[in-house]
Amino acid sequence: MTDIVASPDWLADNLDSVRVVDVRDAWEFDGIGHLPGAVNVPFEEFRSDAGDEGMLPGADVWTDLLESVGITPDDTVVVYDDTHGVFAARFLVTALAYGHRDVRLLDGDYSAWTRDHETTTDTLNVERSTYEVAEPAEPFLVDFETVREALNSDAVLVDTREQWEYEEGHLPGAVQLDWLELVDDETRGLKSREELASILEDRGITPDRRVVLYCNTARRISHTFVVLRHLGYEQVEFYEGSLTEWEARDGELVTEE
Structure with missing residues (x-):
């Protein structure tokens, strides 16, 4: 693969x-x-x-x-x-x-x-192509109702925002995982597979579980989604509406005291 x-x-x-x-x-x-x-x-x-x-x-x-x-x-x-x-x-x-x-x-x-490879300011001349969208090979986007039903399942909901954002309001039962925790400050890339696995396991985000990701506007969960796919997770669902839609539709939120 x-x-x-x-x-x-x-x-x-x-x-x-x-x-x-x-x-x-x-x-x-x-x-x-x-x-x-x-x-x-x-x-x-x-x-x-x-x-x-x-x-x-x-x-x-x-x-x-x-x-x-x-x-x-x-x-x-x-x-x-x-x-x-x-x-x-x-x-x-x-x-x-x-x-x-x-x-x-x-x-x-x-x-x-740039540390080890060349860059350029040259402009690439490209010819316009023909492109057609298609159905995704593996559907992964989920909607409001699917996420609401997931609250009462054994799925692990993952909030990829910062701790303070999570404390101000998150989905019931969600675990907090700031997407930047998966990044190595020195290399600017992903941490090692071993480090990633340890961080995720500590949050109960394991490959055998159904994982539902959300943030505010589905930008930060994009990175976490890639990381989980990189690690071979097979049940990863992506809440495109995230908290923007959840709050607009009066979805339940929990605050941390």
Whole structure:
């Protein structure tokens, strides 16, 4: 099974056979530099509250974005940002939701890449492609009713926000796991598999359990979703509406005294 996380060395060896997407702002992409062969799809261009469920941009917007940078459904896509991968992970989840089969997160980010690999300010000329969205290979998005029913099941609900946010209000029975706990400060990439497994096990988030992820607007859970897929978790559900929808629909919240 292909790993959903790509190491910098692997990417350096395969730059000619993959498509690389940089989701930073255009001024960073153009002014600071980017990976060789990368195209720029800024985060704000694929986030919308007027598209599909949650913050998904809508199939038409997504199709136009990918066609504009020359990506086809058969491409292997590797995504990065300069924020430990959390914005890039959101692109990855969006791609999976719209049926892209092979998309991966660069382990680390732009700053980590620059330590051992070259960057460029050259602009890549790409021809517009033809792109069609499809059903996801493995459906993973869940809605309000599914999450509400999960409260009374043996599923583990995971809140990936900071501790103070969790204390101000969280779903009943949810465990708190700040997504940044899974990131290594030194490498800027993921902690080792052993460290990740230990952190998750301490919270009761084990591979044998059904896991339901949420945060505020489904950005931070994107990173945690990638980590769990990377570790081989098979029952990972992604609440796209997250607390934005949950609160709007008067879902029950618990506060910590």
